[in-house]
Amino acid sequence: MRSEDSSKSEAQESTIEDLVRLYLQHVYRVLRRAGVREADCDDVTQEVFLVVARRLDSIEAGKERAYCAGVAVRKASEYRRALARRPQLVQTAIPDKASVAPTPEESAASQSQLRTLDKLLAQLNEDQRTAFILIDVEELSFEEAASALGVPSGTISSRLHRARSALAALLKTSEGKELGHDY
Amino acid sequence: MTTDDSAHSDQVLKSLIASAQGDSCSPNLSAKILHRVRYEEEKRRRQSRLLFSAGVLSVAAAAALSFFVSSARQSIPVSPERQADSAAVQPPPPALPQLCANPVVAEGRVPLFDDFEDQDARAPQREGRRGLWELITDRDMNKEGPFPAFPQLLPEAERTAENQRAMNIAVARLRDWGASLEYRFQPEHCYDASAYLGMRFRAKGGTRLQVAARQPEVIPVANGGSCETDCYISHLKLIDLNHEWTEYELRWEDFIKRGYDSKALDPSRLHSLQFAVQSEDTPADLWIDDVSFISADEE
Secondary structure (H helix, E strand, C coil), X not given: CHHHHHHHHHHHHHHHHHHHHHHHHHXXXXXXXXXXXXXXXXXXXXXXXXXXXXXXXXXXXXXXXXXXXXXXXXXXXXXXXXXXXXXXXXXHCCCCHHHCCCCCCCCHHHHHHHHXXXXXHCCCCHHHHHHXXXXXXXXXXXXXXXXXXXXXXXXXXXXXXXXXXXXXXXXXXXXXXXXXXXX | CCHHHHXXXXXXXXXXXXXXXXXXCCCCHHHHHHHHHHHHHHHHHHHXXXXXXXXXXXXXXXXXXXXXXXXXXXXCCCCHHHHHHHHCCCCCCCCCCHHHHCCEECCCCCCEEECCCCCCCECCCCCCCCCEEEEEEHHHHHCCCCEECCCEECCHHHCCCCCCEEEEEEECCCCCCCEEEEEECCCCCCEECCCEEEEEEEEECCCEEEEEEECHHHCEHHHCXXXXXXXXXXXXXXXECCXXXXXXXXXXXXXXXXXXXXXXXXXXXXXXXXXXXXXHHCCEEEEEEEEEEEEHHHC
């Protein structure tokens, strides 16, 4: 019994290692674009993979990326709510890299573009933003995104369509033009 | 928008997406995560071993006690009452989260929760209800919230001698998770409302309202609950409010939890009530009044 337990544990560990290796950057980017501050993103990423590790047995083969994305989306939403309930976090948080002037070592253009994108995404509603992040940024298929969010793929398609239209309109508005100066 | 404008927007968007796809985390994060996963796994294993040991000890103690009682029965004549006492020896109940270990119990005699006529954010302190109505929206992220929510005067045409005020959620377009009016029954304990059958209230607003009865298991530890992951997946009911005042009645079994765990709501372990509007249903201007439990006498 003891050896069975220990071999199962080893098998799980190697699988979680695989998932971390394959999807760490993906999860991190979903969290960042979904509004998790850079100073908190390492912690929230860890929480995502703790959930994934605990639920390893229930993840369907071939749907690992969608599963990780779904957990990341929920964690980001939970994070935003917790932040809203705990304003002291905002006051004491280490300033975002995106919110201060880039250092010479940083890629100024890239940081500026990320800042611009985040400002634009912040103006979408949560559903549209999530669809855009998963499909256009992370390049999940419609089926994967639908599985991650637990909605039909037609819903994803319409949310994405509205997100793209809204972003195009924002880029055209005076606010969008102002944002556009960043790059 | 001209074709040139559209092409330019597409180009800009593609460039932004490309930069987002190049964003990456710190190089040592992977090692940190795996370390934490192993640590948590080891912690769980230790807890299982402890629980197993505690179980073995309990069984041994129960066996010893049973042996002692049966020996005593053989040697000392006991009255029927004493026999009943010894038969009542049970294994210890499973440990409850601290919040619900000593819930405040509603007796089921004062169903009116709040008619909002008293003008303050506190619901009348009846049957151990000691909370405050609070309102928070996703626009309050950088402000000092949540804010006490005060009943508002009804539009003049709707006021009567007995009914002057109600709770109003009036929010502009919100873009994240929306707005939430919440009432936590007790600052430090669960609230046992199982003497009641559910809740009712009157409302109007022509929008979709989410009513949630929340247990501490869905509230993050930092906000006074016991949830560590996947929080805020509450037992809830969605209602499309009429434009006219309407009474809505929700039995406890009407509150459904979605997601991984679909266990029924346990009304003896309540943390808070929530009336929420999702961002996609904003702007919204809705009114809530006469929140009450449903008394068991009405069955």
